[in-house]
Amino acid sequence: MKEIKVWDLQTRIFHWSLVVFILCTLVTADILRYFGIDLVNKDTWLAFHIGTGVAVGILLVFRILWGMCGPRYSRFSSLRLSLHELIDYFHAVIKNIKTNHTGHNPAASWSALCIIAFGLLAVLSGVVVFGLDEGRGMLRSLYADFHPFSGNMKLLHLGLAYALLGVVIGHVAGVLNETVRHKTGIITAMVTGKKLSDEAEMPFPAGAPLKLVSFTLVLSPLFAVVYFTGSMDTRQPLSLIIPSVYKKECGACHMAFAPNMLPEKSWKMMMADLQDHFGDDATIDDAxxxxxEEFLVKNAAEHSLEEASVKFIRSIDPAHPPLRITDIPYWKEKHKLIDESTYRHGTIKSKINCVACHKWSEYGSFEDSDIRIPRE
Ligand code: HEC
Ligand code: HEC
Incomplete structure (x- = not known):
């Protein structure tokens, strides 16, 4: 046996980048939060999750390309996928017999295939969840019509992620078995690219275009992570232009509520009777x-893609919408844990002073990361 080159540089970069980025997507999924560990605000975490998820997606696309036109041992055609061989391999593992495979052994072949398949599906379902749940990303247009399916899609995304994790754990167990029991040195091989083998080394004279494309693809995830994480961590409040007359007239006795907090019908009813406005006289001149009214109706809840608006609309009876935001079932549900006495605190004064706890509420944005209940 002599030492031959088995794993080319691109395949090794792919392998270790995939390890790092899959770990990052797992850590930045809701796992830590589930255990009560809350390191950074949710939106920053999510931005990093999306960034590393995109990186995993690009890496897998590279791997498919490399499986078709890469060097011998990276090609799909070199994978050992016969069920017979897989069973023989596990027999050998159980009996502690050392096997020698230059490229992927049967178990590693199946792991590679499953990691690519589950990985790609997890990334794709993630893009769908980002669109359905947050109204963001490439598929944000799905939000308006399909938001109610976001819960199911999240479950599917989670299931695929766990399937991927399962295969990865199996693969790591196999590698440890080979390394510890048989000292086959396959971990070192994935670093140096070299392995002991009886087979003859196969040179891979790739042309310049293929080299350029493969290196660009396998290295671009690094930039994707920086770009996506950086461009998403802060969410701009809606670019709502509030007419000064609205602020002046409707912000005199309480904050000027964002128009996307109530449906058209509620605003029309309210504007039709300003003389008896919740017991006060709020009459203003006709102009x-x-x-x-035009501003309120144009930007009413049903014309907004804001998550809060969509949920408000869904929770009310469209024929009899409430006049109060605070009478909307979804509003009540979200604030049921807040004690009445909290609202009487110094700077809050009233539960209709949304802006005391929701930084961008005047613009109709109610992101979780912008919520803060003042203590004073
Ligand atoms: C003269 C003072 C005054 C003016 C001017 C005024 N309001 Fe009000 N508004 C009130 C009072 C009082 C309430 C009831 C507050 C409470 O129950 O805590 C109220 C309640 C509301 C609510 C319901 C809040 C909730 O969810 O409980 C909305 C919406 C509202 N006003 C919109 C408007 C709009 C739009 C205008 C401008 C056309 C306006 N208000 C002008 C006094 C005023
Ligand atoms: C005392 C502080 C406080 C006030 C005042 C307040 N909220 Fe909230 N609101 C919260 C907290 C805390 C949450 C988060 C509840 C949770 O996620 O369990 C929340 C959640 C929400 C949500 C859901 C956000 C999401 O997508 O998860 C909306 C929408 C919302 N508030 C709207 C309003 C509006 C409109 C007003 C004014 C009429 C208002 N809130 C007044 C504290 C407040």
């Missing part, structure tokens, strides 16, 4: 009234 101002017209301008305000």
């Amino acid at each position: 101002s009234k017209l301008e305000i």
Whole structure:
């Protein structure tokens, strides 16, 4: 036996980058939060999860390309996928017999295939979840019509991620078995690229275009992570332009509520009777009234993609919408844990002073990361 080159540089970069990025996506999924560990705010975490998820996706696309036109041992055609061989391999493992495979052994062949398949499906389902749940990303247009399916899609995404994790754990167990019991040196081989073998070394004279494409693909995930994480960690409040007459007239007695907090019908009913406005007289001149009503109706809840608006609309009876935001079932549900006495705190004063706890509420944005209940 002599030492021959088995794993080319691109395959090794692929392998170890995939290890790092899959670990990152797992850590930044809700796992830590589930155990009550809350290191950074949720949106930053999510941005990093999306960034590393995209990186995993690009790596897997590279691997498919490499499986078709890479060097011998990286090709799909060199994988040992016969069930017979797989059973023989496990027999050998149980009996502690050392086997020698230059490229992927049968178990590693199946792991590679399953990791690519579950990995790609997990990434794709993640993009769908990002669109359905957050109204963001490539598939954000799905949000308006399919948001109710986001729960099911999240479960599917989670299931695929666990399937991937299962295969990875199996693969690591196999590698440890080979390394500890048989000292086959396969971990070192994935670092140096070299393995002891009876087979003859197969040179791989790749042309310049293939080299360029493969290195670009296998290295680009590093930039994808930086780009996606950086461009997403802070969410801009909605670019809502609030007419000054609205702030002046409707922000005199309480905060000027964002129009996407109530449906059109509620605003129309409210504007039709300002004389008896929750017991107060809020009458204004006709020109101002017209301008305000137009602004409220145009930006009402049913015309907004904001998560809160969509959930508000879904929780009310469209024929009889409430006049109060605080009468909307979804609002009540979200604030049921807040004690009445909290609202009476110094700077809050009232539960309709949304802006005391929701930084961007005047613009109709109610992101979790922007919620803070003032203590004073
Ligand atoms: C003269 C003072 C005054 C003015 C001006 C005023 N409001 Fe009000 N508004 C009130 C009072 C009082 C309440 C009831 C507050 C409470 O129950 O805590 C209220 C409640 C509301 C609520 C319900 C809040 C909730 O969810 O409980 C909305 C929505 C609202 N006002 C919108 C408007 C709009 C739109 C305008 C401008 C056309 C406006 N208000 C102008 C006094 C005013
Ligand atoms: C005393 C502070 C406080 C006030 C005042 C308050 N909220 Fe909240 N709100 C919260 C907290 C805390 C949560 C998070 C509840 C949770 O996720 O369990 C929340 C959640 C929400 C959510 C759901 C956000 C999401 O997507 O998860 C919406 C929408 C919302 N509030 C709207 C309003 C509106 C509109 C008003 C004013 C009429 C208001 N809130 C007043 C504290 C407040």
